[in-house]
Amino acid sequence: MKRVLPGFGLSLGITLIYLSLLILLPLSGLAFKTSLLSLGQFLDIASGERALASYRITFGASLLAAMINAVFGLVVAWVLVRYDFPGKRFVDSLVDLPFALPTAVAGITLATLYAGNGWIGRYLEALGIKVAFTPLGIVVALTFIGLPFVVRTLQPVIEDIEPEIEEAAATLGASRLQTFARVLLPGIFPALLTGFTLAFSRAVGEYGSVIFIAGNMPLISEITPLLIISKLEQYDVVGATALACVMLVISFVLLLAVNALQWWAANRHHGKHRVSL
Amino acid sequence: MSTSSRLANSEPRWLRRVLIGTGLGFLFLFLALPLLAVFAEAFNGGWSAYIEALKHPEALSAIGLTLFIAVFVLPFNILAGIAAAWTIAKFDFRGKSLLITLIDLPFAVSPVVVGLVFLLIFGAQGAFGPWFAAHDIKVVFALPGMIIVTLFITFSFVARELIPLMQAQGRDEEEAAISLGASGWKMFFRVTLPNIKWGLLYGVILANARAMGEFGAVSVVSGHIRGETNTLPLHVEILYNEYNAVGAFAAASVLALLALVTLVAKTIVEWQMRKETEMLDAALPPEAVRNQE
Amino acid sequence: MPRLIQKLVLVLVTAWVLPALADSSLLNVSYDVARDFYKDYNPIFQKYWKARSGESVELKQSHAGSSKQVRAVADGLEADVVTMNQASDVDFLAGKGLVTKDYAKKFPNNASPYTSTMVFIVRKGNPRALQDWADLIKPGVQVILPHPKNTGNGRYSYLAAWGYALRQPGGNDKSAQEFVSKLLRNAPLFASGGRDATTTFMQRKIGDVLVSFESEAELIAREFGKGEFDIIYPSLSILTEFPVAIVDKVVDKKGTRKLAQAYLDYLWSKEGQENAAQNFLRPRDAELLRKYAAQFPAIKTFTVDEVFGGWARATPAHFRDGGTFDQIYQSK
Structure with a gap:
């Protein structure tokens, strides 16, 4: 295909140079440092009992938090775009708060709120649910920090939905639920997936807020970034980079899979669209 | 696009109420209550203690430094974000998914590790550290290091915001401009930029919030020198550890307020954006809009 | 907008250029709760130095977690002096060649100008009647302490309990490990730091007892x-030392050795020692210790050197990966 538009070389060049200098070069330093380990040493660090437990907790809690965010984030985005209610502007602006509040403040505040005598925790405790200082607390913190990603990726897409599509579906006798599931959801699904992925990947690396609410018990509520810090406390930089590499590779593979999936879905969709025209 | 025109294909009233209730309840529990708790702690010692905490020279210098870094990284984020989005949204090439993934990657790197990574390069025991030390250039534990780390963590926002927007807009307008004989730059400033300017601002505002609020990564390369390399989030943590909860939460509330200021800016931006699209919609009959796509 | 930027630039320039106008400056890299102490000490020293040499000196402070701070110094943070809460942190710098290996002998008292100890903070009236370490391992007692592997106070708490168990009749390494393991099983969580542990205990009302530095009790109050709470002194606890050292590599480069030496020496002066006592840190000066006896009850203590053969041995045995702490948490 012949390219009509100019600037491909220039923009790709800028992107690649910037990406290499700022992102790839530093990250390759990480890989280099890890390569100082022998394979046996690396496996010892990366697959120890505590490390494995921490992957389960980190990735499990992140997954759960991202799923909570996907569901409630969709509701929030839908409500913010489609409905009018008093104070909507203020509510809308609240959504970005988790980016601006330092993670430690978020962690301390959430722990206080969800502790047994906190504003929220006292009601949950009465129901027999403990949140602060349990793995559930980790999910709460990760939900907090990931929310903006889902809402902000969904909002513009929901705004873009053309009313005619829904009207047509309604005219053809589809119930509201059918319209949503068959017509609307496929349209917003890619954006939902993007938001989910971004929230998930941000959650995987999160440290500052989690340690205040997790309880940090070995094998139960110890996240991988805490183990990295633990290595650094022992001045074991190489061990820390080894764990960081494991996390990075897992995250990279997950992100790549989602992006490839999305690209494939978009192209397929695009192709169909062309044909139907 | 008024709400009334949608009534035909809107949810029944009860469902709307349930959805609004669910959404707001969720936001209340997860966002509003924490914010309220921060302000409650900040004003625990009364208004005067709050002001006193913020008037402290170390607090002022932290606010200044935080704002300076946030402003400084803006142009870099804009340039790199537009370049990346232009490449990805307007062209097809092999390895595109890989490139998008690399752009997403900074989100996934633990802040703890980001700082460490730059120490491995610029630190005294790092790859280039000794060279910088020999030339008396301070990178880490000084402003440059803190800026580089902030660039790393904010890199993805602008591109991530622009890519879907530019993809949705397609290439037709730019291609038309080129075929009418416009130069590349002219096309960019006359066609592309006006199309993406609001989305761009939206990305910048998100990046800005993140730049001001980041703690973990900056903490590793800052050196924590009071009144010199302490940013606002670092100041918050240090005050908290010193049993000065009022000071800590007062500083945190400033960050929340700074975020609100950017959010007000964003609201204005969005309002403008909506007005423009409405004008556009009004100017063109719907058929024309669809034919254009 | 440009005006705002101008103002900002002005603020920043003032922050970075003005210090250069002082005759000389000194950066003290320290742990995080030491700020109050040095906030009071710095003006005392500045006055003394002005009188002695006629120079005005600018003193810069950096505070954060202890091991994080020494890692920063090793990575190039130009500290003239380090003032830490654990010898292992200074040992690390000695290993990197930044600090002389025999730094502990360069100043009196193991180079630690003041000390503290680990005590129990209990709820008002001590409802669970917790008097000694042995009470902390009773079933149902909840103990709050910072992470024993990742934080300085956590490590001191861990070693204090271990040393207590070791010194009991028939105590040996095995019984001590058993004891500490029971104590840790009574911990519902590991706080991320000393301050976090305090918040958890005092504000969130979790736990029956908080293990903390004696000096932090005042901050808690x-x-x-x-x-809101009572302080309980166990029958035996650990003497926590706070070593200080000159960072040779930096002072030689900057030419600040004399100033750095004087800054640390003066910690042992009457004024420096009294400042320690006023910040609830036990002064080394016997006379001052008597003067402030009311706030420093007598307590039997042991040092890390006496019981564990120094941090250089205690750290690998207990806190490295695979050490006793990790063994307690192995599933088998």
Whole structure:
């Protein structure tokens, strides 16, 4: 295909140079440092009992938090775009708060709120649910920090939905639920997936807020970034980079899979669209 | 696009109420209550203690430094974000998914590790550290290091915001401009930029919030020198550890307020954006809009 | 907008250029709760130095977690002096060649100008009647302490309990590990730091006892009120030392050795020692210790050197990966 538009070389060049200098070069330093380990040493660090437990907790809690965010984030985005209610502007602006509040403040505040005598925790405790200082607390913190990603990726897409599509579906006798599931959801699904992925990947690396609410018990509520810090406390930089590499590779593979999936879905969709025209 | 025109294909009233209730309840529990708790702690010692905490020279210098870094990284984020989005949204090439993934990657790197990574390069025991030390250039534990780390963590926002927007807009307008004989730059400033300017601002505002609020990564390369390399989030943590909860939460509330200021800016931006699209919609009959796509 | 930027630039320039106008400057890299102490000490020293040499000196402070700070110094943070809460942190710098290996002998008292000890903070009236370490391992007692592997106070708490168990009749390494393991099983969580542990205990009302530095009890009182808790002194505890050292590599490069030496020496002066006592840190000066006896009850203590053969041996045995702490948490 012949390219009509100019600037491909220039923009790709800028992107690649910037990406290499700022992102790839530093990250390759990480890989280099890890390569100082022998394979046996690396496996010892990366697959120890505590490390494995921490992957389960980190990735499990992140997954759960991202799923909570996907569901409630969709509701929030839908409500913010489609409905009018008093104070909507203020509510809308609240959504970005988790980016601006330092993670430690978020962690301390959430722990206080969800502790047994906190504003929220006292009601949950009465129901027999403990949140602060349990793995559930980790999910709460990760939900907090990931929310903006889902809402902000969904909002513009929901705004873009053309009313005619829904009207047509309604005219053809589809119930509201059918319209949503068959017509609307496929349209917003890619954006939902993007938001989910971004929230998930941000959650995987999160440290500052989690340690205040997790309880940090070995094998139960110890996240991988805490183990990295633990290595650094022992001045074991190489061990820390080894764990960081494991996390990075897992995250990279997950992100790549989602992006490839999305690209494939978009192209397929695009192709169909062309044909139907 | 008024709400009334949608009534035909809107949810029944009860469902709307349930959805609004669910959404707001969720936001209340997860966002509003924490914010309220921060302000409650900040004003625990009364208004005067709050002001006193913020008037402290170390607090002022932290606010200044935080704002300076946030402003400084803006142009870099804009340039790199537009370049990346232009490449990805307007062209097809092999390895595109890989490139998008690399752009997403900074989100996934633990802040703890980001700082460490730059120490491995610029630190005294790092790859280039000794060279910088020999030339008396301070990178880490000084402003440059803190800026580089902030660039790393904010890199993805602008591109991530622009890519879907530019993809949705397609290439037709730019291609038309080129075929009418416009130069590349002219096309960019006359066609592309006006199309993406609001989305761009939206990305910048998100990046800005993140730049001001980041703690973990900056903490590793800052050196924590009071009144010199302490940013606002670092100041918050240090005050908290010193049993000065009022000071800590007062500083945190400033960050929340700074975020609100950017959010007000964003609201204005969005309002403008909506007005423009409405004008556009009004100017063109719907058929024309669809034919254009 | 440009005006705002101008103002900002002005603020920043003032922050970075003005210090250069002082005759000389000194950067003290320290742990995080030491700020109050040095906030009071710095003006005392500045006055003394002005009188002695006629120079005005600018003193810069950096505070954060202890091991994080020494890692920063090793990575190039130009500290003239380090003032830490654990010898292992200074040992690390000695290993990197930044600090002389025999730094502990360069100043009196193991180079630690003041000390503290680990005590129990309990709820008002001590409802669970917790008097000694042995009470902390009873079933149902909840103990709050910072992470024993990742934080300085956590490590001191861990070693204090271990040393206590070791010194009991028939005590040996095995019984001590058993004891500490029971104590840790009574911990519902590991706080991320000393301050976090305090918040958890005082504000969130979790746990029956908080293990903390004696010196932090005063800070807790300031934040949460004096009548809110009781301090219990166990029969035996650990003497926590706070070593200071000159960073040779930096002072030689900057030419600040004399100033750095004087800055640390003066910590042992009457004024420096009295400042320690006023910040609830036990002064080395015997006379001052008597003067402030009311706030420093007598308590039997042991040092890390005496019981564990120094941090250089205690750290690998207990806190490295695979050490006793990790063994307690192995599933088998």
